[in-house]
Amino acid sequence: MTSATIKELNSHEEILKAYPIMKQLRTHLDEQSYLDLVLEAKEKDRYKLYALIDQGEIVAVAGFKIMTTLYYGRFVWVCDLVTDQHNRSRGCGEKLLNYVHKWAKDQGLESVALSSGLQREEAHRFYEEKMDYNKVSYVFKHEL
Template sequence: MTDTLTLRHAETDADVMACFDVMHQLRPQLNSAEDFLARVALQRAQGYRLLGVWENGKAVALAGYRRIDNLIHGRFIYVDDLITDEAGRGHGHGERLLAELGTLGRAEDCQRLVLDTALANALAQRFYFRCGLLARGLHFSMELA
């Protein structure tokens, strides 16, 4: 049997819950698949979508994103989450997801694709540079709770 890779959105609750194990590697604060589903439901109201690379029906890489309009970037795709299952890294899944997000963004007249990563995450930064993303500033935040 050959592996079948497909690129598709997680549209149903079952699809989203099937993504939990991969997303949990990026977001360990998620307590359960049900917790993840509830958070995705809240974010969907803000335009969040979850695109996945699926291998034989199992999610192996994910990109959570939304289209946003603001004064800084104009219309753009913001990537909230980008993760490949640890066992599947090095197979081009992340590049494939970013390329598809670029295609989706261009179809919606977006000027750019934007994402944040930790200053200490040198491996991710190297990956983003290889994919054509450039560092254009620093992201600042403050705890409110």
């Protein structure tokens, strides 16, 4: 994967090209809902969508935004991180998340945080063992 590059996705066409990968994590979204939400988040919430591209194909995507809270200070919240199922265990997620870390540091931010579904035990091992993340809280959700 020495030829892999990381690129921000901005146009509708670029964002839609990432949909098949994002769909592997966000299974509840159809293509139009995905596009609408990404565009709204980019406009209103400073959401960034980056892709790891290897040999012309998107193999992983990361969506994140800058946040400010009293708990974490100024930081990046990783909303979405997914590697194509056929490209897992090749260092794609590590490369893309390391890019997010560098991006955050370049912005003068203090940390990077994310949540991960309770059932995603392999992802938890990746974050804790490979990427040196600490489990610091639970995330709770109330449906309205």
